[in-house]
Amino acid sequence: MRHVDAAYNLSLWLLRDPHDAEDATQSALFKAFRAFGRMRSTDAKPWLLAIVRNECMDLLHSRSVRTRSEHPTDDVLDFAEATELDPEGAAIQSLDAEAVLGAINQLPPEFREVIILREIEELSYREIAGVINKPVGTVMSRLARARTRLQLMLTSTGECV
Amino acid sequence: MNCETALQLIDAFMDSELDPSTSLEVSTHISACPACKQALESRQALSKAIKLAAAFAPAPAALRGQIRHKIQPRPHFRYGIAAFGMAAVVAACFGFATWKKNSDLRRDQDQVISDVMAHYQASESSAHIVDIRSKECGSLKNWFNSKVNWSPKVYRLFSQPFTMVGGRVDLVGNQAAPVIVYRSGNSNVDVFVTPSVDVKPRNVDAQGLHVRSWSDSGHDYYAVSNGSPAEINAVQSALKVCR
Ligand SMILES: [Zn+2]
Numbered sequence: 134m135r136h137v138d139a140a141y142n143l144s145l146w147l148l149r150d151p152h153d154a155e156d157a158t159q160s161a162l163f164k165a166f167r168a169f170g171r172m173r174s175t176d177a178k179p180w181l182l183a184i185v186r187n188e189c190m191d192l193l194h195s196r197s198v199r200t201r202s203e204h205p206t207d208d209v210l211d212f213a214e215a216t217e218l219d220p221e222g223a224a225i226q227s228l229d230a231e232a233v234l235g236a237i238n239q240l241p242p243e244f245r246e247v248i249i250l251r252e253i254e255e256l257s258y259r260e261i262a263g264v265i266n267k268p269v270g271t272v273m274s275r276l277a278r279a280r281t282r283l284q285l286m287l288t289s290t291g292e293c294v
Numbered sequence: 295m296n297c298e299t300a301l302q303l304i305d306a307f308m309d310s311e312l313d314p315s316t317s318l319e320v321s322t323h324i325s326a327c328p329a330c331k332q333a334l335e336s337r338q339a340l341s342k343a344i345k346l347a348a349a350f351a352p353a354p355a356a357l358r359g360q361i362r363h364k365i366q367p368r369p370h371f372r373y374g375i376a377a378f379g380m381a382a383v384v385a386a387c388f389g390f391a392t393w394k395k396n397s398d399l400r401r402d403q404d405q406v407i408s409d410v411m412a413h414y415q416a417s418e419s420s421a422h423i424v425d426i427r428s429k430e431c432g433s434l435k436n437w438f439n440s441k442v443n444w445s446p447k448v449y450r451l452f453s454q455p456f457t458m459v460g461g462r463v464d465l466v467g468n469q470a471a472p473v474i475v476y477r478s479g480n481s482n483v484d485v486f487v488t489p490s491v492d493v494k495p496r497n498v499d500a501q502g503l504h505v506r507s508w509s510d511s512g513h514d515y516y517a518v519s520n521g522s523p524a525e526i527n528a529v530q531s532a533l534k535v536c537r
Pocket of ligand 1: 296297298323329
């Protein structure tokens with residue numbers, strides 16, 4: 134059941150609602166079944182996560198009320214953002230789980246998903262690119278920006294980017 | 295390499311996504327540059343913190359359980375798709391081979407028990423107890439391997455009161471199951487072997503028959519006898535793996 138756990142976890146991270154996550158996972162599994170004959174990849178996990186991810190993103194985009202309507206720009210890494218980090222203050226002082234989870238949940242979904250796929254599901258950039266259907270360069274820049282945002286959130290006192 | 299480039303590559307460096315020569319360049323820069331070294335350490339700390347936090351995330355265990363429950367074949371599944379469909383989805387996720395072996399066997403234990411009881415009675419009344427006579431478990435095992443498309447271990451009895459009579463193949467569910475027949479006193483004991491669906495140990499005593507089912511090392515076993523309960527319990531505990 135490993136992959137189903139991963140599918141459900143990704144849904145939960147993206148949708149932040151257990152009921153929606155359950156629905157999305159079931160729906161994705163249903164689609165996975167229908168697409169099974171067309172499956173090209175030999176690795177089932179990224180393949181399944183891609184279906185789950187699309188399901189979640191569709192759901193997020195169709196939600197009438199969104200907490201954030203921000204869309205990341207996929208050009209080169211925004212170094213202004215990166216250089217805001219003061220090396221001295223960059224050391225994350227308080228790493229309590231609650232704060233980290235809160236920070237991840239504050240990320241826009243497009244950033245949150247690359248963090249989850251990399252840090253928790255431990256997919257390679259190439260696999261992540263397959264899941265989110267974007268070039269590897271986009272994965273790299275989104276991941277960098279997502280991490281920078283998290284660091285800023287976790288080092289500043291209540292001040293969010 | 296300057297700091298800007300090093301910082302630009304620091305995530306890919308940490309994630310081991312750089313080609314060896316670029317990775318070496320970044321590494322060389324970092325070892326000589328305290329600021330970039332600090333930046334890398336912060337990234338590593340963050341990465342570790344995320345992994346730790348995820349482990350403490352509100353455990354979806356119960357919900358996972360619900361999902362698992364829901365994707366089991368059930369007639370009132372919300373999409374109304376056939377049980378076969380969901381079994382196949384699970385298969386897509388966990389490996390087709392495993393599914394092929396097990397989905398056919400994902401059947402109710404009660405049904406299996408009633409199957410094996412019927413087979414036992416049929417063989418007793420037809421006097422066709424075995425397809426092959428054998429007292430030697432190695433040859434019996436080879437015979438089974440030619441008859442069923444999976445490789446069961448054949449169990450033998452080593453305690454004196456029991457002797458191996460031979461084997462036959464019966465259809466359990468829709469799968470060919472090896473049956474090893476032993477003699478105990480005046481009664482036969484049939485041991486049916488199926489690929490494991492991890493049955494819970496169960497005892498059934500009905501219609502003058504005793505059934506013991508258990509799961510061991512990848513197989514499920516159903517022992518049936520019309521002897522005494524004590525006798526079949528003794529048979530069960532005397533079974534050992536034949537390798
Ligand atoms: Zn530097």
